[in-house]
Amino acid sequence: xxxxxxxxxxxxxxxxxxxxxxxxxxxxxxxxxxxxxxxxxxxxxxxxxxxxxxxxxxxxxxxxxxxxxxxxxxxxxxxxxxxxxxxxxxxxxxxxxxxxxxxxxxxxxxxxx
Amino acid sequence: xxxxxxxxxxxxxxxxxxxxxxxxxxxxxxxxxxxxxxxxxxxxxxxxxxxxxxxxxxxxxxxxxxxxxxxxxxxxxxxxxxxxxxxxxxxxxxxxxxxxxxxxxxxxxxxx
Numbered sequence: 001x002x003x004x005x006x007x008x009x010x011x012x013x014x015x016x017x018x019x020x021x022x023x024x025x026x027x028x029x030x031x032x033x034x035x036x037x038x039x040x041x042x043x044x045x046x047x048x049x050x051x052x053x054x055x056x057x058x059x060x061x062x063x064x065x066x067x068x069x070x071x072x073x074x075x076x077x078x079x080x081x082x083x084x085x086x087x088x089x090x091x092x093x094x095x096x097x098x099x100x101x102x103x104x105x106x107x108x109x110x111x112x113x
Numbered sequence: 114x115x116x117x118x119x120x121x122x123x124x125x126x127x128x129x130x131x132x133x134x135x136x137x138x139x140x141x142x143x144x145x146x147x148x149x150x151x152x153x154x155x156x157x158x159x160x161x162x163x164x165x166x167x168x169x170x171x172x173x174x175x176x177x178x179x180x181x182x183x184x185x186x187x188x189x190x191x192x193x194x195x196x197x198x199x200x201x202x203x204x205x206x207x208x209x210x211x212x213x214x215x216x217x218x219x220x221x222x223x224x225x
Contacts, residue, residue, distance in 0.1 A: 009153070032211050043117075043203055043216035044156075051212075090155060094211040100171065101146075101214065105155040 002027040002093050006104035014112050015083055021076040021107045023091035033074040034092040034101075035065055044090060050074065061085075086111045115139050119204050119217035126194040126224045134189040134220050136204030144207045145187040146171070146214065147179065149200040156203065162187055163210070194224045 007022040025031065032051050036044040048059040055067040065076045074091060091104040120135045138145065146161040158171030160179040168179050176198060178190040187206075191198060201221050205214040 004155075006155075034213060036216075043218050044205075044214075045216070046213045049213055096211055100158060100161065102158075103148075103156040105153055 002031060002095055002102050004091050004093055004102050004104040006089075006091050006107050008107050009105065010108045010110070012110045012112060013081055016080045018079050019077065019081050019085075019109065021089050021091075021109065023074045023076065023104060025072050025074065025091070025093045027072075027093060027095065030096040031093045032096060033065075033067060034094070035059075035063070035074070035076050036090045036092060036103075038088045038090065038106075040087075047076070047089070081109070081111045083111050083113060085109060117204055117206055117215050117217035119202075119220050121220060122218065124220060124222050126191075126222065128195060128224060130194050132191050132194065134191075134202055134204075134222075136187045136189065136217060137185050138187075138204075138206040138215070139185065140206060140208070140215065141184060142206035142208050142215070143184065144210060145181070146205045147177070147187070147189045148203045148205065149173065149198075150203060150219075151200050159189065159202075191222075196224045198222065199224045 003026045005024045013019045034049045035047040037047045038044045048057045050067045058064045063078045088106045092101050094101045117138045143164045147159040148156040157173045162168045162181040204217040207214045
């Protein structure tokens with residue numbers, strides 16, 4: 001079985017400040033890791049993913065996440081946030097041989113002016 | 114491409130009524146899933162399908178049925194609605210097993 005823990009349910013931050021959204025996972029086998037973003041009243045959209053290779057992955061809008069196998073973490077970071085980054089963020093893991101995804105409970109990022 | 118579409122967007126049911134939530138995708142994805150989203154609980158997998166004619170249960174399947182007669186469509190049926198099924202339902206599809214999922218806009222269901 002696999003599980004995902006997002007350590008912060010809400011993260012308030014001021015505009016242009018750095019932010020880190022934390023995600024830990026538990027799995028006895030290899031996994032793929034994902035971050036999804038959900039804007040109000042919308043479905044989820046992929047932000048970035050780790051399948052293999054370089055442990056640091058980046059998105060087109062300045063977010064990055066680092067896969068840390070020893071700490072079983074996949075924290076999401078951005079050096080300078082914008083008001084438009086206000087959304088809910090979900091970490092997800094997928095068993096490489098089973099395909100079913102497990103999602104964390106989500107972190108609400110609120111960027112204040 | 115329309116991506117993943119869901120109908121209806123909103124629905125109110127009375128306890129005991131049945132209904133079908135529709136989901137369709139035009140990306141020729143083999144893998145499709147249904148999730149429910151409840152406040153503070155993230156997304157929970159209800160049922161999923163790895164191709165036409167093949168479905169399996171997820172984490173919270175009770176009270177829901179699915180079928181997959183075509184690659185494009187994956188409807189979710191509520192057999193006898195209960196207030197505990199009040200939730201937002203998302204359909205998702207992916208090209209390959211374990212790859213990123215594409216989500217529909219969701220159906221907000223209220224059961225009175």
